[in-house]
Amino acid sequence: MEKQEKKLDIKKWLTLNRFCNIIGVIIAILLLIALIMVIIQFCDLCNDVCNIMHSRSALLKLFVVLFSVITLLVTVLQLSKMADAEQIKAIVALRDLFNQEGNLQVYNRILNKESFNLKEPSDDNKETNKEDNDKLCDLALVNNYIGTLELAYIMVEKNLITEYEFLNLFGYRLEDLSQNKDIIKYVMVNKKYHQILLTALSNLSKKI
DSSP: OHHHHHHHHHHHHHHHHHHHHHHHHHHHHHHHHHHHHHHHHHHHHHHTTTOHHHHHHHHHHHHHHHHHHHHHHHHHHHHHHHHHHHHHHHHHHHHHHHTSHHHHHHHHHHHTTOOOOOSOOOOSOSSOOHHHHHHHHHHHHHHHHHHHHHHHHHHHHTTSSOHHHHHHHHHHHHHHHHTOHHHHHHHHHTGGGOHHHHHHHHHHHHHO
């Protein structure tokens, strides 16, 4: 149940980000229209400055347009705050994924420079022996850890967080992973499945 809630937080953030992008475009168009109306009303006000009654009418129209612009700006700020709040929630959920037992185990073994048995288990026998179980265990743990890193980098590619934020929050994990020969060898052998991770590692090497 806890894992599902964390995944839903990230999914909710992705959905909200797309919604905010659409609303942002609509608001930008409305602001442009409002700006044009302000300019038109200002021109009318200048042209009719000798006519007091008309000037009052123009001032009223100008006030209405300015009020609309301010309302739109406030709405933009509120949407921005909502997006920031959901972004923080998603990052916290992502950190919680890294703090799960399996991911912690992988990271601790990486820090301790331990080896990983990442060869595919043999299919010669129908019965899986203990050695194959250990292989499956390492494969599952490492693939889950890699998947979590890739999920974090997808946020960069979707412009949900900046690359600067990604490197500050998770860059050290990438750098530590790149020092583990077993994992890097496995990733290179199966690189068609790990293009996102390889892109993240490549960009990390350019920043260091």
